[in-house]
Amino acid sequence: MKxxxxxxxxxxxxxxWIPLLETATREVFELMLGCQLTLPSxxxxxxxxxxxxxxxxxxxxxxxxxxxxxxxxxxxTSKMLGVxxxxxxxxxxxxxxEVCNMVAGNFKNKIAGLAEGCMLSPPTVVTGSxxxxxxxxxxxxxxxxxxxxxxxxxxSLQIHS
Amino acid sequence: MPISALIVDDSSVMRKIVERSxxxxxxxxxxxxxxxxxxxxxxxxxxxxxxxILCDINMPVMDGLEFIKQLPTVPNAKDVPVVMITxxxxxxxxxxxxxxxxRGYIRKPFTAEQVKEHVVPVLGGKS
Numbered sequence: 001m002k003x004x005x006x007x008x009x010x011x012x013x014x015x016x017w018i019p020l021l022e023t024a025t026r027e028v029f030e031l032m033l034g035c036q037l038t039l040p041s042x043x044x045x046x047x048x049x050x051x052x053x054x055x056x057x058x059x060x061x062x063x064x065x066x067x068x069x070x071x072x073x074x075x076x077t078s079k080m081l082g083v084x085x086x087x088x089x090x091x092x093x094x095x096x097x098e099v100c101n102m103v104a105g106n107f108k109n110k111i112a113g114l115a116e117g118c119m120l121s122p123p124t125v126v127t128g129s130x131x132x133x134x135x136x137x138x139x140x141x142x143x144x145x146x147x148x149x150x151x152x153x154x155x156s157l158q159i160h161s
Numbered sequence: 162m163p164i165s166a167l168i169v170d171d172s173s174v175m176r177k178i179v180e181r182s183x184x185x186x187x188x189x190x191x192x193x194x195x196x197x198x199x200x201x202x203x204x205x206x207x208x209x210x211x212x213x214i215l216c217d218i219n220m221p222v223m224d225g226l227e228f229i230k231q232l233p234t235v236p237n238a239k240d241v242p243v244v245m246i247t248x249x250x251x252x253x254x255x256x257x258x259x260x261x262x263x264r265g266y267i268r269k270p271f272t273a274e275q276v277k278e279h280v281v282p283v284l285g286g287k288s
Contacts, residue, residue, distance in 0.1 A: 082181055106269075116253060
């Protein structure tokens with residue numbers, strides 16, 4: 001059976017990176033949050049309450065983003081810190097930014113030449129849903145959909161060059 | 162033996178995770194200092210002696226590589242073991258960090274077991 005993520009490689013460019021992006025994401029959640037991500041039975045749109053972004057520059061230029069709703073972001077923070085859900089407070093943006101940073105770093109380290117030739121920016125986190133994102137990317141990019149504790153999580157990579 | 166540590170990372174969440182990982186690794190921490198970048202860490206070390214420093218690389222103001230270059234200028238910190246913890250996987254970063262005196266290099270994401278593997282040997286029996 002094909003993963004729903006096989007279908008989200010934009011125009012087909014870099015489609016071979018999708019399994020690497022998925023593995024990089026899964027490893028971050030397993031090692032840092034102690035939980036297994038699962039595949040949705042079909043593509044599900046994440047809520048767009050929290051979006052973390054990390055820029056990539058050098059041999060690969062683009063933006064990697066992690067998007068989920070606020071409840072999922074709060075639960076991630078709770079698991080990362082090992083504190084109850086009602087104690088996570090203002091750490092949610094910081095935590096999702098770190099998740100995005102680790103996914104980006106883990107992803108580039110899996111591609112020959114990129115560990116050395118690609119730098120990461122500090123994470124930027126947008127909260128709320130009333131915004132438009134305009135990309136000047138030359139390709140539609142890659143996206144994977146996963147479930148974190150049955151809540152949708154979308155990881156996407158817009159590639160500029 | 163109980164030890165004190167300085168954790169340097171621009172993410173407060175990551176500083177807490179590193180501290181928790183040290184404790185999960187069985188390291189007896191009596192005092193934990195935190196700094197958000199290399200410059201803050203140098204200031205903290207002028208007034209506080211620690212047994213161990215764990216330091217990120219990519220940070221604003223002063224990054225981790227510049228921090229370890231400047232560490233020998235702090236008299237009571239020049240011999241403190243430094244372990245880098247970073248998402249940067251490039252070989253050149255590892256080589257540069259080690260050439261400036263870092264004693265270990267942990268890539269994020271990491272487990273408490275990996276922290277133990279890299280930290281315990283540099284403590285020289287203090288843990």
